[in-house]
Amino acid sequence: MPMEFILLAVTGMIAAIVGSLIGLGGGIVIVPVLIFLGAELNLLEGITPQIAVGTSSLVLVFIGLSSVISYNKNKQVDWKNGKYLLFGIIPGAMLGSYTSSLFTVDSLKLYFGLFIILVSFILLVRDKIKPLKVFQNEKYIRPHTDGTEEVHYYGFPPYIGVIGSLFAGFAAGLFGVGGGALMTPMMLILFLMPASIAVGTSMFLVLFGSISSATGHLIQGNVHFLYALILIPAAYLGAKFGVKLNRRLDSNTVVFILRMVLLLLGIYMIIDSW
Numbered sequence: 001m002p003m004e005f006i007l008l009a010v011t012g013m014i015a016a017i018v019g020s021l022i023g024l025g026g027g028i029v030i031v032p033v034l035i036f037l038g039a040e041l042n043l044l045e046g047i048t049p050q051i052a053v054g055t056s057s058l059v060l061v062f063i064g065l066s067s068v069i070s071y072n073k074n075k076q077v078d079w080k081n082g083k084y085l086l087f088g089i090i091p092g093a094m095l096g097s098y099t100s101s102l103f104t105v106d107s108l109k110l111y112f113g114l115f116i117i118l119v120s121f122i123l124l125v126r127d128k129i130k131p132l133k134v135f136q137n138e139k140y141i142r143p144h145t146d147g148t149e150e151v152h153y154y155g156f157p158p159y160i161g162v163i164g165s166l167f168a169g170f171a172a173g174l175f176g177v178g179g180g181a182l183m184t185p186m187m188l189i190l191f192l193m194p195a196s197i198a199v200g201t202s203m204f205l206v207l208f209g210s211i212s213s214a215t216g217h218l219i220q221g222n223v224h225f226l227y228a229l230i231l232i233p234a235a236y237l238g239a240k241f242g243v244k245l246n247r248r249l250d251s252n253t254v255v256f257i258l259r260m261v262l263l264l265l266g267i268y269m270i271i272d273s274w
Contacts, residue, residue, distance in 0.1 A: 004043040005230050007033075012059065012231035016238030019060075020067040021246050022255055023202035025178025025210070026235065028116055030056040032265060034227070035112075039105050040272075046224055049108035053100050054217030055224045056176030057210050059231045064178065064207030066239035068200070074147035074247070076200030078193065081142075084158040085165040085201075089179055089209040092169025097216025100174050106273045112175055113269030119181045120262040123255050126185045131192045146196060154192040164190065165205065173213040178206035199246065 011033045019026025031052050038047025071077050103111075140155035164186050165179070172179035180202040187198040217223055 004037060007037060007043070008227055008230045009234040012234035013238040015059075016063045016066070016235040017242040017245065018258060019063055019178070019180065019206075020070075020203060020239040020242030021199075021249070022258070023180045023184035023199035023206075024119075024258075025060050025172075025180035025203070025206040026063045026239075027056040027060050027172075027175065027177035027210075028119060028181055028262065030059060030231065031112060031176050032116075032269060035105070035108065044227065048222075049103040049105055050100055050217070050220070050222040051224050052108070053103075053174070053176035054097070054214070054220070054222030055228050055231070057097070057173070057178075057213040057217050058223050058228050059235050060176070060178040060206060060210035061214055062232045062236045063239045064203050064210055066236045067203035067243055068207050070240055070243035071200030071203060074196075074200070076146060076196050077204050078144055078197050078201045079204070080144075081155070081161070081191070081193075082201050082204045084161045085183070085205055086208055087158075088162040088165030088167075089169035089172065089183075089205050090212045092166040092171075093173040093179065093209040093212035094169075094216045096170040096173025096175075097213045097222075098173075098220070099170075100176075100217075100222075101220065109269040109273035113266040113273065115171065115175055115177075115266075116262045116269075117266035120259040120266065122181070122185045123259040123262070126188060127252075129189050131189055133192070136192065144197060146194070152194050152197065154194075156191040160190070168205070169209050169212070172206075172209040173216060176213065176217075178213075179209040180206045196246075 015026035015029035034052040038044040168179040168182040184202040187193040
């Protein structure tokens with residue numbers, strides 16, 4: 001097997017493990033790797049910014065599917081509240097997929113670099129920001145029982161969820177990241193969801209946001225099917241492993257490592273875009 005195919009399989013595995021572990025999705029790893037292997041090292045042929053984003057979006061469908069199946073077994077997916085968020089993330093992702101046609105290689109590096117630095121900052125402060133109770137209203141509060149039979153009480157006005165998920169969906173389609181990078185901290189800080197349920201519900205949104213984004217990119221011809229076929233099996237298995245790690249590993253350690261890597265990667269991509 002050619003070295004570039006091995007690198008793609010490893011990328012899919014790592015992206016899915018990290019993405020499903022903390023609810024990011026995994027595109028935040030796949031897109032810069034595709035750009036680096038294609039535009040920088042010339043190991044992958046036919047990689048444009050749109051192909052990288054579109055291919056990542058298709059792979060994220062399977063990462064999301066694998067994660068949701070696993071998280072749902074442990075009752076870590078809030079279907080009732082999640083359905084409201086779909087009204088924002090699906091059209092947002094479709095819109096973002098068409099907006100990505102404006103990217104050049106350098107502009108993608110610049111804006112993606114800024115985006116992942118933002119995500120790194122969010123990961124840094126997400127445990128330090130106290131949940132905002134201003135969005136809470138007693139008439140929206142509902143109980144949710146997780147896999148350990150613990151009952152959690154939280155809720156949010158549907159229109160707030162739709163507006164927030166619309167922006168997350170736009171980022172999903174624009175950058176091929178699935179939307180989890182923004183939805184997970186939003187659900188923790190604004191909606192007061194417990195972390196275990198927020199991660200599982202985020203992957204539910206990644207699934208549908210990626211379906212919408214991938215559809216837009218497929219229509220535009222922005223998917224490299226050979227690379228996707230290599231990434232998808234590794235990503236599907238990696239997502240299952242990431243869900244298992246979520247129950248056993250201290251996610252704070254993973255988040256610390258990830259935010260440092262994202263910060264350095266973001267700075268590198270911005271500098272390289274000049």
